[in-house]
């Protein structure tokens with residue numbers, strides 16, 4: 001049985017314990033709750049799916065509450081196609097958001113590094 005130090009309060013306890021007996025801090029629970037969450041508590045998976053399928057209509061922007069950008073994308077993705085260029089631009093915009101989103105998925109390593 002190995003002894004580990006609590007990341008929160010520094011109390012030394014068994015690594016078999018799910019949570020720190022002193023402060024109740026659980027590395028596992030904290031980790032799983034942080035992974036797959038955007039900073040505002042939205043699901044990263046939903047965000048990416050919306051960016052991929054409804055990106056040109058601003059679906060993912062509406063999801064995270066960026067309504068200004070969402071409406072801009074919606075206009076570009078609909079009537080923007082009449083002018084062709086805004087339609088193409090919003091496709092690129094949505095694709096960039098998707099790629100940036102994938103790059104920002106919080107991995108266990110990143111979460112623990114904080």
Ligand SMILES: [Zn+2]
Pocket residue numbers: 006007008009010011020021022023024025
């Ligand atoms: Zn503790």
